[in-house]
Amino acid sequence: MKLITTWENLSDDEPEIQSGAKVKNADYVQQAEECLFGNYRRAPVAFSHGFGSRLFDVEGKGYLDFIGGVAVSSLGHAHPRLVEAISAQAGRYLHASNLYQLPEQIKAAQMLIHLSGLERVFFCNSGTEANEMAIKLARKHASENGRGPRILAAHNSFHGRTMGSLAATGNPAYHKGFEPLPGGFEFFPYNELAPWEAAMGPDVAAILIEPVQGEGGVFPGTLEFLHGLEELCREHKALFIIDEVQTGIGRTGAMFCYHSHALRPDVVTLAKGLGGGVPIGAVMATREAAAVMGPGTHGCTFGGNALATAAAQVVLEEVELLLMDIDERSKQLVSGLEKLPHVTGVRAAGLLIGVDLDIEAKTVELACMEQGLLVNSVRAQTLRLAPPLVLTEEDVQEALEILGGVLGK
Numbered sequence: 167m168k169l170i171t172t173w174e175n176l177s178d179d180e181p182e183i184q185s186g187a188k189v190k191n192a193d194y195v196q197q198a199e200e201c202l203f204g205n206y207r208r209a210p211v212a213f214s215h216g217f218g219s220r221l222f223d224v225e226g227k228g229y230l231d232f233i234g235g236v237a238v239s240s241l242g243h244a245h246p247r248l249v250e251a252i253s254a255q256a257g258r259y260l261h262a263s264n265l266y267q268l269p270e271q272i273k274a275a276q277m278l279i280h281l282s283g284l285e286r287v288f289f290c291n292s293g294t295e296a297n298e299m300a301i302k303l304a305r306k307h308a309s310e311n312g313r314g315p316r317i318l319a320a321h322n323s324f325h326g327r328t329m330g331s332l333a334a335t336g337n338p339a340y341h342k343g344f345e346p347l348p349g350g351f352e353f354f355p356y357n358e359l360a361p362w363e364a365a366m367g368p369d370v371a372a373i374l375i376e377p378v379q380g381e382g383g384v385f386p387g388t389l390e391f392l393h394g395l396e397e398l399c400r401e402h403k404a405l406f407i408i409d410e411v412q413t414g415i416g417r418t419g420a421m422f423c424y425h426s427h428a429l430r431p432d433v434v435t436l437a438k439g440l441g442g443g444v445p446i447g448a449v450m451a452t453r454e455a456a457a458v459m460g461p462g463t464h465g466c467t468f469g470g471n472a473l474a475t476a477a478a479q480v481v482l483e484e485v486e487l488l489l490m491d492i493d494e495r496s497k498q499l500v501s502g503l504e505k506l507p508h509v510t511g512v513r514a515a516g517l518l519i520g521v522d523l524d525i526e527a528k529t530v531e532l533a534c535m536e537q538g539l540l541v542n543s544v545r546a547q548t549l550r551l552a553p554p555l556v557l558t559e560e561d562v563q564e565a566l567e568i569l570g571g572v573l574g575k
Protein backbone atom coordinates (compact mmCIF):
# COMPACT_ATOMS: atom_id res chain seq x y z
CA MET A 167 0.00 0.00 0.00
CA LYS A 168 1.23 3.48 -0.92
CA LEU A 169 1.38 5.74 2.13
CA ILE A 170 0.55 9.39 1.80
CA THR A 171 3.30 11.22 3.67
CA THR A 172 2.69 14.81 2.67
CA TRP A 173 -0.21 16.74 1.21
CA GLU A 174 1.93 17.40 -1.87
CA ASN A 175 1.59 13.73 -2.78
CA LEU A 176 -2.12 14.20 -3.30
CA SER A 177 -3.34 15.29 -6.70
CA ASP A 178 -4.55 18.88 -6.82
CA ASP A 179 -6.28 20.86 -9.51
CA GLU A 180 -3.07 22.01 -11.19
CA PRO A 181 -2.87 20.54 -14.69
CA GLU A 182 0.61 19.16 -13.91
CA ILE A 183 1.53 16.14 -11.84
CA GLN A 184 4.84 15.48 -10.10
CA SER A 185 6.49 14.03 -13.18
CA GLY A 186 5.74 17.23 -15.06
CA ALA A 187 3.51 15.34 -17.49
CA LYS A 188 0.15 16.89 -18.34
CA VAL A 189 -2.77 15.45 -16.45
CA LYS A 190 -5.29 13.51 -18.52
CA ASN A 191 -9.00 12.95 -17.92
CA ALA A 192 -8.26 9.24 -17.82
CA ASP A 193 -5.89 9.65 -14.85
CA TYR A 194 -8.88 10.47 -12.69
CA VAL A 195 -10.86 7.42 -13.73
CA GLN A 196 -8.43 5.07 -12.02
CA GLN A 197 -7.94 7.36 -9.01
CA ALA A 198 -11.71 7.55 -8.52
CA GLU A 199 -11.98 3.76 -8.65
CA GLU A 200 -9.38 3.46 -5.90
CA CYS A 201 -10.84 5.98 -3.49
CA LEU A 202 -14.55 6.55 -4.13
CA PHE A 203 -17.63 4.38 -3.70
CA GLY A 204 -18.65 2.88 -7.00
CA ASN A 205 -22.28 4.02 -6.83
CA TYR A 206 -22.09 6.32 -9.87
CA ARG A 207 -21.50 5.57 -13.53
CA ARG A 208 -19.18 8.49 -14.20
CA ALA A 209 -18.07 9.63 -17.64
CA PRO A 210 -14.29 9.75 -18.10
CA VAL A 211 -14.06 13.55 -18.02
CA ALA A 212 -12.67 15.73 -15.22
CA PHE A 213 -13.41 19.46 -15.24
CA SER A 214 -11.12 22.26 -14.21
CA HIS A 215 -13.16 25.45 -14.69
CA GLY A 216 -15.89 27.11 -16.70
CA PHE A 217 -17.86 30.26 -17.40
CA GLY A 218 -21.42 30.81 -18.57
CA SER A 219 -22.68 27.67 -20.31
CA ARG A 220 -19.17 26.37 -20.86
CA LEU A 221 -16.96 23.93 -18.96
CA PHE A 222 -13.32 23.04 -19.63
CA ASP A 223 -11.75 19.70 -18.77
CA VAL A 224 -8.27 19.19 -17.32
CA GLU A 225 -6.92 18.64 -20.84
CA GLY A 226 -8.19 22.08 -21.89
CA LYS A 227 -11.07 20.86 -24.04
CA GLY A 228 -14.26 22.97 -23.91
CA TYR A 229 -17.84 21.72 -23.57
CA LEU A 230 -21.22 23.36 -23.88
CA ASP A 231 -22.93 22.32 -20.67
CA PHE A 232 -26.51 21.36 -21.58
CA ILE A 233 -27.21 19.37 -18.42
CA GLY A 234 -26.05 21.99 -15.91
CA GLY A 235 -25.06 19.51 -13.22
CA VAL A 236 -28.61 18.07 -13.48
CA ALA A 237 -30.59 21.33 -13.44
CA VAL A 238 -28.38 22.80 -10.71
CA SER A 239 -26.10 25.35 -12.41
CA SER A 240 -28.93 27.82 -13.00
CA LEU A 241 -26.54 30.79 -13.40
CA GLY A 242 -23.98 28.79 -15.36
CA HIS A 243 -20.38 28.59 -14.21
CA ALA A 244 -18.33 31.26 -12.44
CA HIS A 245 -21.18 33.77 -12.49
CA PRO A 246 -19.52 37.01 -11.32
CA ARG A 247 -22.24 37.99 -8.83
CA LEU A 248 -22.39 34.50 -7.34
CA VAL A 249 -18.59 34.33 -7.07
CA GLU A 250 -18.57 37.73 -5.38
CA ALA A 251 -21.38 36.86 -2.93
CA ILE A 252 -19.83 33.53 -1.92
CA SER A 253 -16.35 35.02 -1.52
CA ALA A 254 -17.63 37.95 0.49
CA GLN A 255 -19.69 35.67 2.75
CA ALA A 256 -16.70 33.37 3.29
CA GLY A 257 -14.76 36.41 4.45
CA ARG A 258 -17.43 37.26 7.03
CA TYR A 259 -18.58 33.88 8.41
CA LEU A 260 -19.80 30.63 6.87
CA HIS A 261 -21.70 28.90 9.59
CA ALA A 262 -23.07 29.45 13.06
CA SER A 263 -25.94 26.88 13.16
CA ASN A 264 -29.64 27.19 13.77
CA LEU A 265 -29.00 27.74 17.47
CA TYR A 266 -28.94 31.42 16.50
CA GLN A 267 -30.60 34.07 14.35
CA LEU A 268 -29.15 33.98 10.85
CA PRO A 269 -29.65 37.23 8.85
CA GLU A 270 -28.71 35.65 5.49
CA GLN A 271 -31.20 32.82 6.03
CA ILE A 272 -33.96 35.23 6.98
CA LYS A 273 -33.32 37.32 3.86
CA ALA A 274 -33.40 34.26 1.59
CA ALA A 275 -36.66 33.09 3.24
CA GLN A 276 -38.23 36.53 2.79
CA MET A 277 -37.30 36.45 -0.88
CA LEU A 278 -38.80 32.97 -1.35
CA ILE A 279 -42.00 34.06 0.42
CA HIS A 280 -42.24 37.16 -1.74
CA LEU A 281 -41.68 35.13 -4.92
CA SER A 282 -43.88 32.13 -4.04
CA GLY A 283 -46.85 33.43 -2.09
CA LEU A 284 -46.25 30.76 0.55
CA GLU A 285 -45.62 31.87 4.11
CA ARG A 286 -42.92 29.89 5.90
CA VAL A 287 -39.57 28.39 4.83
CA PHE A 288 -37.34 25.65 6.20
CA PHE A 289 -33.82 25.19 4.79
CA CYS A 290 -31.85 21.98 4.35
CA ASN A 291 -29.11 20.83 1.98
CA SER A 292 -30.67 18.73 -0.75
CA GLY A 293 -33.81 17.64 -2.52
CA THR A 294 -34.21 14.40 -0.67
CA GLU A 295 -33.91 16.23 2.66
CA ALA A 296 -36.55 18.73 1.57
CA ASN A 297 -38.94 15.88 0.72
CA GLU A 298 -38.05 14.06 3.93
CA MET A 299 -39.15 17.14 5.87
CA ALA A 300 -42.32 17.47 3.78
CA ILE A 301 -43.21 13.83 4.50
CA LYS A 302 -42.67 14.33 8.24
CA LEU A 303 -44.75 17.50 8.09
CA ALA A 304 -47.57 15.62 6.34
CA ARG A 305 -47.59 12.87 8.97
CA LYS A 306 -47.49 15.36 11.86
CA HIS A 307 -50.24 17.44 10.29
CA ALA A 308 -52.38 14.34 9.88
CA SER A 309 -51.80 13.13 13.42
CA GLU A 310 -52.67 16.54 14.88
CA ASN A 311 -55.83 16.72 12.80
CA GLY A 312 -57.03 13.21 13.52
CA ARG A 313 -56.37 11.95 10.00
CA GLY A 314 -54.67 8.82 8.69
CA PRO A 315 -51.05 8.59 7.54
CA ARG A 316 -51.39 7.48 3.88
CA ILE A 317 -49.34 9.42 1.35
CA LEU A 318 -50.25 9.08 -2.32
CA ALA A 319 -47.55 9.51 -4.98
CA ALA A 320 -47.11 8.73 -8.66
CA HIS A 321 -45.75 5.81 -10.64
CA ASN A 322 -42.44 6.74 -12.29
CA SER A 323 -41.87 9.56 -9.76
CA PHE A 324 -38.58 10.52 -8.16
CA HIS A 325 -38.36 12.16 -4.75
CA GLY A 326 -34.86 11.24 -3.54
CA ARG A 327 -32.64 8.50 -2.15
CA THR A 328 -32.98 8.67 1.64
CA MET A 329 -35.34 6.13 3.17
CA GLY A 330 -38.46 8.32 3.41
CA SER A 331 -38.11 10.01 0.03
CA LEU A 332 -37.13 6.65 -1.47
CA ALA A 333 -40.28 5.08 -0.06
CA ALA A 334 -42.22 7.92 -1.77
CA THR A 335 -40.49 7.24 -5.10
CA GLY A 336 -42.72 5.22 -7.43
CA ASN A 337 -40.00 3.19 -9.09
CA PRO A 338 -39.34 -0.36 -7.80
CA ALA A 339 -35.85 -0.36 -9.35
CA TYR A 340 -34.71 2.22 -6.78
CA HIS A 341 -36.21 0.21 -3.90
CA LYS A 342 -34.66 -3.13 -4.74
CA GLY A 343 -32.40 -4.44 -1.98
CA PHE A 344 -33.20 -1.65 0.47
CA GLU A 345 -36.39 -3.02 1.99
CA PRO A 346 -37.98 -2.69 4.44
CA LEU A 347 -38.81 0.90 3.55
CA PRO A 348 -41.08 3.14 5.65
CA GLY A 349 -44.70 2.20 4.95
CA GLY A 350 -47.82 4.17 4.12
CA PHE A 351 -46.91 5.16 0.56
CA GLU A 352 -49.12 4.20 -2.39
CA PHE A 353 -48.63 4.80 -6.08
CA PHE A 354 -51.00 5.73 -8.88
CA PRO A 355 -50.61 6.51 -12.59
CA TYR A 356 -49.31 9.97 -13.55
CA ASN A 357 -51.74 12.08 -15.58
CA GLU A 358 -54.66 9.73 -14.88
CA LEU A 359 -56.99 11.09 -12.22
CA ALA A 360 -59.59 8.36 -11.70
CA PRO A 361 -57.43 5.94 -9.63
CA TRP A 362 -56.45 8.79 -7.29
CA GLU A 363 -60.10 9.73 -6.82
CA ALA A 364 -60.91 6.14 -5.95
CA ALA A 365 -58.07 5.96 -3.42
CA MET A 366 -58.85 9.22 -1.62
CA GLY A 367 -60.31 9.24 1.89
CA PRO A 368 -60.02 10.66 5.41
CA ASP A 369 -56.99 8.46 6.09
CA VAL A 370 -54.91 10.26 3.42
CA ALA A 371 -52.40 12.72 4.87
CA ALA A 372 -51.09 14.10 1.60
CA ILE A 373 -50.59 13.81 -2.12
CA LEU A 374 -46.96 14.30 -3.20
CA ILE A 375 -46.42 15.09 -6.88
CA GLU A 376 -43.88 16.49 -9.37
CA PRO A 377 -45.37 19.03 -11.80
CA VAL A 378 -43.02 17.55 -14.41
CA GLN A 379 -41.50 14.11 -13.89
CA GLY A 380 -37.84 14.97 -14.41
CA GLU A 381 -35.83 11.86 -13.54
CA GLY A 382 -38.69 9.81 -14.96
CA GLY A 383 -37.87 11.11 -18.46
CA VAL A 384 -39.33 14.67 -18.56
CA PHE A 385 -43.08 14.07 -18.56
CA PRO A 386 -45.08 17.25 -17.86
CA GLY A 387 -48.22 16.84 -15.77
CA THR A 388 -51.39 18.03 -17.47
CA LEU A 389 -53.30 21.00 -16.11
CA GLU A 390 -56.43 18.86 -15.57
CA PHE A 391 -54.52 16.18 -13.67
CA LEU A 392 -52.64 18.55 -11.36
CA HIS A 393 -55.75 20.63 -10.66
CA GLY A 394 -57.69 17.42 -10.10
CA LEU A 395 -55.19 16.34 -7.43
CA GLU A 396 -55.39 19.75 -5.78
CA GLU A 397 -59.18 19.55 -5.65
CA LEU A 398 -59.03 16.05 -4.14
CA CYS A 399 -56.76 17.40 -1.39
CA ARG A 400 -59.09 20.33 -0.66
CA GLU A 401 -62.13 18.11 -0.62
CA HIS A 402 -60.55 15.57 1.74
CA LYS A 403 -58.48 18.05 3.81
CA ALA A 404 -55.21 16.38 2.84
CA LEU A 405 -52.05 18.37 2.14
CA PHE A 406 -51.14 19.06 -1.49
CA ILE A 407 -47.34 18.79 -1.70
CA ILE A 408 -45.54 19.72 -4.91
CA ASP A 409 -41.97 18.54 -5.44
CA GLU A 410 -40.28 21.35 -7.36
CA VAL A 411 -36.75 20.18 -6.63
CA GLN A 412 -36.04 19.97 -10.37
CA THR A 413 -38.71 22.29 -11.81
CA GLY A 414 -38.35 25.22 -9.39
CA ILE A 415 -36.23 28.39 -9.65
CA GLY A 416 -36.98 29.34 -13.24
CA ARG A 417 -36.31 25.96 -14.83
CA THR A 418 -39.68 25.70 -16.57
CA GLY A 419 -39.98 29.41 -17.44
CA ALA A 420 -41.78 30.61 -14.30
CA MET A 421 -40.04 31.03 -10.94
CA PHE A 422 -42.02 27.95 -9.82
CA CYS A 423 -43.77 25.56 -12.16
CA TYR A 424 -46.91 25.56 -10.00
CA HIS A 425 -47.28 29.28 -10.75
CA SER A 426 -47.66 28.67 -14.48
CA HIS A 427 -50.41 26.13 -13.67
CA ALA A 428 -52.08 28.45 -11.10
CA LEU A 429 -51.91 25.71 -8.46
CA ARG A 430 -52.22 26.37 -4.73
CA PRO A 431 -50.05 23.84 -2.90
CA ASP A 432 -49.79 23.66 0.89
CA VAL A 433 -46.15 22.62 0.71
CA VAL A 434 -43.46 22.99 -2.00
CA THR A 435 -39.99 21.43 -1.93
CA LEU A 436 -36.95 22.97 -3.63
CA ALA A 437 -33.24 22.24 -4.07
CA LYS A 438 -31.22 21.74 -7.29
CA GLY A 439 -31.23 25.20 -8.94
CA LEU A 440 -31.69 27.19 -5.73
CA GLY A 441 -28.02 27.58 -4.85
CA GLY A 442 -26.61 27.70 -8.38
CA GLY A 443 -24.22 24.89 -7.37
CA VAL A 444 -23.97 25.56 -3.65
CA PRO A 445 -25.83 22.73 -1.86
CA ILE A 446 -29.15 23.93 -0.49
CA GLY A 447 -32.71 22.65 -0.23
CA ALA A 448 -35.87 24.27 1.06
CA VAL A 449 -39.44 23.53 2.08
CA MET A 450 -41.97 26.31 1.63
CA ALA A 451 -45.38 25.98 3.26
CA THR A 452 -48.51 27.81 4.27
CA ARG A 453 -48.45 29.20 7.79
CA GLU A 454 -51.06 26.63 8.82
CA ALA A 455 -49.10 23.63 7.49
CA ALA A 456 -45.76 24.87 8.82
CA ALA A 457 -47.25 25.40 12.29
CA VAL A 458 -47.26 21.67 13.08
CA MET A 459 -43.44 21.56 12.97
CA GLY A 460 -42.84 23.13 16.37
CA PRO A 461 -39.61 23.25 18.41
CA GLY A 462 -37.76 19.93 18.42
CA THR A 463 -39.76 18.24 15.63
CA HIS A 464 -37.06 18.51 12.97
CA GLY A 465 -33.66 20.05 12.32
CA CYS A 466 -30.68 20.24 10.03
CA THR A 467 -27.21 21.27 11.21
CA PHE A 468 -26.03 22.86 7.97
CA GLY A 469 -29.53 23.86 6.85
CA GLY A 470 -29.72 27.44 5.58
CA ASN A 471 -26.26 28.41 6.70
CA ALA A 472 -24.84 31.80 5.79
CA LEU A 473 -22.89 30.56 2.76
CA ALA A 474 -25.75 28.65 1.15
CA THR A 475 -28.37 31.32 1.75
CA ALA A 476 -26.07 34.13 0.55
CA ALA A 477 -25.75 32.15 -2.69
CA ALA A 478 -29.51 31.54 -2.90
CA GLN A 479 -30.20 35.28 -2.58
CA VAL A 480 -28.10 36.01 -5.67
CA VAL A 481 -29.64 33.10 -7.60
CA LEU A 482 -33.18 34.28 -6.85
CA GLU A 483 -32.41 37.87 -7.91
CA GLU A 484 -30.67 36.82 -11.11
CA VAL A 485 -33.17 34.15 -12.14
CA GLU A 486 -36.00 36.66 -11.83
CA LEU A 487 -34.23 38.76 -14.46
CA LEU A 488 -33.74 35.73 -16.72
CA LEU A 489 -37.36 34.53 -16.69
CA MET A 490 -38.32 36.62 -19.73
CA ASP A 491 -35.81 34.84 -21.97
CA ILE A 492 -36.42 31.24 -20.93
CA ASP A 493 -39.46 30.63 -23.15
CA GLU A 494 -37.68 32.05 -26.17
CA ARG A 495 -34.56 29.89 -25.64
CA SER A 496 -36.82 26.88 -25.04
CA LYS A 497 -38.75 27.44 -28.29
CA GLN A 498 -35.52 27.89 -30.24
CA LEU A 499 -34.12 24.68 -28.79
CA VAL A 500 -37.31 22.66 -29.29
CA SER A 501 -37.87 23.72 -32.90
CA GLY A 502 -34.24 22.89 -33.71
CA LEU A 503 -34.44 19.52 -31.94
CA GLU A 504 -37.63 18.51 -33.75
CA LYS A 505 -35.84 18.83 -37.11
CA LEU A 506 -32.95 16.50 -36.21
CA PRO A 507 -32.67 12.93 -37.51
CA HIS A 508 -33.56 10.08 -35.08
CA VAL A 509 -35.65 12.46 -32.93
CA THR A 510 -39.11 10.94 -32.51
CA GLY A 511 -40.50 13.36 -29.93
CA VAL A 512 -39.61 16.39 -27.80
CA ARG A 513 -41.22 17.21 -24.43
CA ALA A 514 -40.35 20.60 -23.01
CA ALA A 515 -41.15 22.55 -19.87
CA GLY A 516 -39.06 25.67 -20.39
CA LEU A 517 -35.42 24.59 -20.25
CA LEU A 518 -36.18 21.11 -18.95
CA ILE A 519 -36.38 19.09 -22.14
CA GLY A 520 -36.78 15.40 -22.94
CA VAL A 521 -35.75 14.24 -26.41
CA ASP A 522 -37.01 10.81 -27.52
CA LEU A 523 -34.79 9.00 -30.00
CA ASP A 524 -35.15 5.85 -32.08
CA ILE A 525 -31.56 4.92 -31.12
CA GLU A 526 -29.71 4.37 -27.84
CA ALA A 527 -29.43 7.62 -25.85
CA LYS A 528 -26.25 6.60 -24.03
CA THR A 529 -24.37 6.25 -27.33
CA VAL A 530 -25.55 9.72 -28.36
CA GLU A 531 -24.58 11.15 -24.96
CA LEU A 532 -21.03 9.83 -25.33
CA ALA A 533 -20.70 10.96 -28.95
CA CYS A 534 -21.90 14.45 -27.95
CA MET A 535 -19.33 14.56 -25.17
CA GLU A 536 -16.66 13.68 -27.69
CA GLN A 537 -17.84 16.63 -29.81
CA GLY A 538 -17.94 19.06 -26.85
CA LEU A 539 -21.58 18.94 -25.73
CA LEU A 540 -22.82 17.63 -22.37
CA VAL A 541 -26.28 16.03 -22.37
CA ASN A 542 -27.80 13.31 -20.18
CA SER A 543 -29.37 10.00 -21.22
CA VAL A 544 -32.18 9.92 -18.67
CA ARG A 545 -33.77 6.77 -20.17
CA ALA A 546 -32.67 4.16 -22.69
CA GLN A 547 -33.90 6.19 -25.66
CA THR A 548 -34.42 9.62 -24.11
CA LEU A 549 -31.97 12.49 -23.66
CA ARG A 550 -32.52 15.12 -21.00
CA LEU A 551 -31.38 18.71 -21.45
CA ALA A 552 -31.29 21.18 -18.54
CA PRO A 553 -28.84 23.89 -19.59
CA PRO A 554 -27.95 26.90 -17.44
CA LEU A 555 -30.69 29.54 -17.58
CA VAL A 556 -28.09 32.09 -18.70
CA LEU A 557 -27.51 30.33 -22.03
CA THR A 558 -27.45 32.51 -25.15
CA GLU A 559 -29.04 32.18 -28.57
CA GLU A 560 -25.57 31.30 -29.91
CA ASP A 561 -25.13 28.57 -27.28
CA VAL A 562 -28.40 26.98 -28.44
CA GLN A 563 -27.37 27.24 -32.09
CA GLU A 564 -24.02 25.64 -31.39
CA ALA A 565 -25.54 22.81 -29.32
CA LEU A 566 -28.04 22.06 -32.11
CA GLU A 567 -25.20 21.90 -34.63
CA ILE A 568 -23.21 19.46 -32.49
CA LEU A 569 -26.24 17.29 -31.78
CA GLY A 570 -27.23 17.43 -35.46
CA GLY A 571 -23.74 16.32 -36.44
CA VAL A 572 -23.86 13.40 -34.00
CA LEU A 573 -27.36 12.26 -35.01
CA GLY A 574 -26.70 12.77 -38.70
CA LYS A 575 -23.94 10.17 -38.72
Ligand SMILES: *Cc1c(COP(=O)(O)O)cnc(C)c1O
Pocket residue numbers: 291292293294295297324325326327376380381409410411412413437438
Ligand atom coordinates in the same frame (compact mmCIF):
# COMPACT_ATOMS: atom_id res chain seq x y z
C1 LIG B 1 -33.18 15.45 -7.92
C2 LIG B 1 -34.53 15.33 -7.33
C3 LIG B 1 -34.71 15.00 -5.98
C4 LIG B 1 -33.56 14.62 -5.07
O1 LIG B 1 -32.68 15.69 -4.89
P1 LIG B 1 -31.24 15.41 -4.21
O2 LIG B 1 -30.69 16.79 -4.03
O3 LIG B 1 -30.47 14.58 -5.19
O4 LIG B 1 -31.47 14.71 -2.95
C5 LIG B 1 -36.00 14.98 -5.48
N1 LIG B 1 -37.05 15.27 -6.26
C6 LIG B 1 -36.91 15.61 -7.56
C7 LIG B 1 -38.13 15.94 -8.36
C8 LIG B 1 -35.65 15.63 -8.15
O5 LIG B 1 -35.53 15.93 -9.43
